[in-house]
Amino acid sequence: MTTLQSVEVARPAPRTLLDRVLKMRELAILAVLVVMLTATQIENSAFLSQQGVKDLLLNATILLLVAVGEAMVVITRNVDLSVGSVLGVSAFAAGTFLQSGGNPVLAVLLAAALGAAFGALNGMLVSIGQVPALVVTLGTLYIIRGAASIWVGSRQITASDLPSGFTAFGRDGLSVLPYLAVLAALVLAAVAYYLRNYRSGRQFYALGSNPEAARLAGVPVRRRILAAYVVCGALAGLAGALYLARFGNVDSATGSGFELTVVSAVVVGGVAFTGGSGSVYGVALGALLLTSINSVLPSIGVSSVWVQAIDGILLLLAIAVDRVVALRVAGALRKRAAETRSARHG
Template sequence: MSSTTSTTLAPPEGAASAPDTAPRRLAALIARARQAAILAVLILLLSAAELDDHRFLSSQGIKDLLLDAAILMLAAVGQAAVVITRNVDLSVGSVLGISAFAAGDLLAGGADPAWAVAAAILLGAGFGLVNGLLVGFGQVPALVVTLGMLYVVRGIDSIWVGPREITSQRLPPGYTDFGHGGLGPVPYLALIAVAATIAVGYYLAHYRSGREFYAIGSNAHAARLAGIGVRKRIVAAYVLAGSLAGLAGALYVARFAYVDATTGTGYELTVVSAVVVGGVAMTGGVGTVYGAALGALLLTSINSVLPALNVSSVWEEAIDGFLLLLAIAADRIVAGRVNTALRKRSARHG
């Protein structure tokens, strides 16, 4: 699912972090192993559900599963780009919510669907730009900036939306039909999510500016010494995350045909969980957007499989939390192994 180039950055010429290559390869190998484990768990989950109910993996069952995963995948891919730079975006849920209402409001007013989607993406990109400028150029901790942005956007959303809601009766039938349509069992929304994942993954793996995201997450100081524009790359990561959150908001309208002031509330924690479970280290520099997309699919599958197996919904959040803690513990182990390898390498080189 992932390529070596997307998890291990070959240091630029003259970079001070050249000795870090071997330890980072170790971290990349462990990250790939985690992605393989996610895929194995996903297969086991779906197989168990299918054995219990042979309709679970029917054409419609697969379609419903992918529809539920598509929006989370989009948000997780953007979040992964930010986390790779050793930052985080906690405003993704509120940005998704306000972008969804903006798109829905335009559609209800008779706007062209393409313009409504573009407006949602631009709105999300705008909030991402503010986050990126404050974190990258303002040097304010990402946790503080994005947590504050979460409440700012949520406040704007509440004032703007108020008690209003947008329902399917006010939306163009063609738009909601698109949200449920697809090619066989594969919905259009899932195709969009997969296309975005591949595009971002290819950029991070094959373009120098994309690989610089990994250099910043691995060692921001060494990246500066290598001539990388750290602040600009951080801004770019947040703009990308905001844009994909905006797109996810527009597709949310197509999927659920309903938006109000509470849309997206609490979504940021699910997105972060998907990214971390998918093997993107919170310490930065390791992981792929493919892993984040797999993590999103796994969490969505858990929430679909448990009810199918007649397991109480109370366990859904508990299992999600357990997976998050397990992933964080794995990250700490990886970080410890990398640091040990670095110390041994430094000792050998005097």
Template sequence: MTVEPVQQKVAPEPAAATRLIDKVFRARELAVIAVLVVMLGATQLSNPEFLSQQGIKDLMLNATILVLVAVGQAMVVITRNVDLSVGSVLGISAFAAGVYLQDGGNPLVAITLATALGVLFGLLNGALVSLGKVPSLVVTLGTLYIIRGIDSIWVGSRQITASDLPDSFVDFGHDGIFVVPYLALLTLAILAVVAYYLRSYRSGRDMYALGSSPEAAQLAGIPIRTRIMTAYMVSGALAGLAGALYLSRFGNVDSNTGNGYELMVVSAVVVGGVAFTGGSGSVYGAALGAVLLTSINSVLPALGVSSVWVTAINGLLLLLAIAVDRILALRVAAALRKKAAQTRSDRRG
């Protein structure tokens, strides 16, 4: 008879903790939106042509590829892992799609081929991390160089240009509805699907539980290996798809395509409020981080600032985001400890 009252008192605690953490990270996302609005507004005041119809379209096009890869990366980081191979996967997938199209292939098949290639590499990363129990940083750093090496040997000095590709494929990378490019619409659809999956399906929520506490997730019976492999396969698939869309957007692929992209993706995810320690954040935040970083690349030249500052600013934002994450984590932990102490005191009373 004494079990029921105890359950009623204990149950609200996790719900309160979840609400507190969600509120904190929603505030992070709102802060990124505020910075983005202020930055774009200030640039528009300095350069009235910046937010012209073509300017808005260019901002969206510049962000789509990074947003797409950041969404997949966010899923991996939420599980307390990382995927440093996304840049290499993007590069080799783009070239594979280009070679196929160069031989007269169908654009839809080319996109499917690039995505499937990404899934294959994601499966490899997921297997090594989950089954081999090797730290994800080590695994994906290794596969980064392996895939990049294969890509360099395969591509060699060759280069695929827009003239080698079907006009319909190249047009898809530039056209759209009014100022909204087709690439942006596709990216938004994928973003919404992944966000819905993480919030509405048990397997998606399991990834947050796994990132929050792998030990507790294991005790709760969550299939840890399956969830990690799923996250890596989605990350690989989106990196492969991004490779095909990169080819459509820029119409140019060589052995250097995707070089250094992984660091920008990780920066976008962390700046967007996805905690590098796992278990917190959202793919919407990762997308906002990607939009912020790509907008900086457009804003600086519009203000007459040298583009050499872009890398330094991205690094500064990454360090700032990590510092904010640490401060917020300490405050949330202190608030939860205080709430737990208050609950124990109420029980004794």
């Protein structure tokens, strides 16, 4: 009983420290975003026009959706590198269905279901097969990409092949607020609410913080990992359908390399790559920051080849911050445990 009490006493300090650091990171991302957009607007007065703001939100929507799903996987101390391939094949599947006269709503559901199926495959291999997530999802990345290349070949789906209402949904909205951004915001809010307010949602964090302790506490580890991968795959599939609506053009190369940008948005947004901490709202800010950089640089005359370099720098900085925070939290835990033992023996 004494040991349990000491654990309860030791918990608040590191949790408070971690929460404070994560909130500071989200505020820092928001501040950088505001400063960057303001400076760009001063340099280019047309940057934040009504269409400019709309384009910024549209560009962030696809990345945000996939990053939210990826965040759920990373919180469990895993990763999904196949999301770019899933997005691409789901987009082409939705486009093929629409070409044959299919209903747009069913096309979106088909893309999400296809993504969920790939997510379930990844989840079963990781949770039941006990294969490292990096190995599994790197393998499925190439398998899905290869299968899609064989299926798609040199074919290409363009906007002229799609229903006009479908492509209009991808570019229209309420003033500066695109319909796609509204949909992404609803998904974001639903996932955030679930992770914060449901016991099963909080178990994702428990699993990522300490898998063995979570297992001993009765958390259904395999089910939670499988669920995270299914949600991640479904959101990548949904993003594929929305990508088709947004750009009206997909081929065998769609989504190639996108997984690296997704992981960057997740980690930059405050989700520790070691699992167990972070919020999807931070991930949304990370996605908005990365897509804004992609729009800001060309508008001020900087070559877009710098975008990937800046993304890499931000990713390294975020990982360095996570490492420092992890060391601080571990130190706080050891110090509190030592104080508790000293008080008990004194």
